[in-house]
Amino acid sequence: MSSNINRSRLDRAGVARVLVAAGFDPARVAACEELGAATYNTAYRIRLDDGTGLVLKVAPDPAAEGLRHERDLMRTETTFYRTAAPALPVPGVAYADFSREVVPRDYLLMTELPGRNWHELDSGVRGADRGRLRRELGALVAGLHRITGDGFGYPQLGLSGSWREAFTGMTAVLLDDAVRWNAPLPVPVSRLRSLFDGNADALDEVTTPVLVHFDLWPGNVLLHEGRITGIVDGERAFWGDPLAEMVSLALFGGIEDDEAFLAGYGGIVFDDGARRRLALYRAYLYLIMLTEGGPRGYTGADRDAAVEHITRHLGTALSELEPSPL
Template sequence: MRTETALASAGIDPASVVSAEQLGGGTYNTAIRLRLADGRRLVLKIAPPETGLSYEHDLLATEAEYYRRTSGPLPSVVGAGPGFLLMTELPGVPWAEAPDADPRRRAELGGIVAGLHRTTGDGFGYPQDPPHPTWPEAFTAMTDAVLADAVRFGVRLPRPAAEIAHLVRRHEPLLELVSTPVLVHFDLWNGNILLDGPRISGIIDAERAFWGDPLAEFVSLTLFRDLDEPLVSGYRDAGGPARFDLPSRRRLALYRVYLDLIMVVEMTPRRDSNAKRARFLTTRLTEDLDAVQRAL
């Protein structure tokens, strides 16, 4: 889709664009920063012509729904349609580009996430797919889909896909503890958290959100690091619904496996030939599968 078409669909005269700059850092959609003659600063996201993994369809509609339904430091939707999303640009730079070990900022992040998790729904799973009545059904279907993608793309996994699927099903009683669908961002690593000076100024890239267990959020919040007390305390103090007891940590291990699977499998349709990254992610998946196995 051309930029002009997306702008016109949102009721904006394409001639009002003063500058357009493609943004880097994304791995799926194309993002373009726009400056308008009236001073507005917008971001236009355009979906690729082909999907990769099974769940990667209509993701921009999911992102628009997330911003419209959730309260927090989020972009405002200016326009949306098939294959595009136009939204306001938030101030700041990705936390990944401005690392800061100040524990108060992690506590602030925990409070923001607790606020995001006040958005609940009527069914479980990805918003772009038919809802499931229970979380075990939804999570099993989500895992089965990425395992089917692994088979379809010929991805070598550290264990057979059928064995991994069976391992997930053996943990369904744990998943039955989740009864309320919460809108989970599931991509809250530091690249999608914006900092503007001393404060967190924005949460972006919510295209991979799903209705599920709020505990799953902590997989990306602690990507490649341990669960830290400032984050947990900030979350609890703001009324976050999740607990961090032993059953919760076992569920968290399952969700790590799910994210590992996505990161390993998506390398093939994206034609990512980085052997070092592949080895690292496969090792991580192996370790997380072993941890889930030991929990039985």
């Protein structure tokens, strides 16, 4: 899979301008390196001469093609860190600028958190350690979901009065993008719309908007010395159903089987409505993953293998949304 063709990069002078705007002396930079794991924004690790660590994230060119819900994501990430800070170990916002005057991109300068992401370390996290960390993560996510908002949906796109209205709008926009980018879908868009609409009544069970990260796969969880030290990459956040969080927490799997996480979180009742909502959110996330390859220019054998894998799991989610036979 090739990298995102829309990613932006700053030269040394651009990084220096950002640091000056944030109140840091560029002469104090002891090291600056691009972090290769980023796939949407571009991230740089900056080390000052006193050992202070910073991370600079730079958004893609605002004129570049992208999915419609991806507009102004860095503003959402900044809001997420500031809002979630009482509940989660998130980076501190050192400086954020969306004027595009210092550099022609949105950017966010954050404090660096200790640790490496769980995805990189996963081969060394096994047995009791894994269970303990999953319980710890469950407790952290429960704290995040105690933060409530005034409306539902993506903050950068405007909030709705109900979760049904918000999520229906989110899926409609995504399916329009899927058509625009000729996404490799396993069934016609008309069938997808019908399945989403046919299960929308389950969304009415959600009456309180909570803060949802929506990208809590192990790559966005930092570990250090046997503890969770960071939750990062909050640009996909929205106000909505806490059950939506469970999709990325068990990507291509089932949170229902994660006893350690559920023990830390406090338990979830997986009744019919909850299961249908989980299937809706899984389908939504998998559709994003299939569609985003268009504007990002993903190609190659790795992309083909990813599409096959995602499509298989999307098919499972869609089957759970089919009407029950009489």
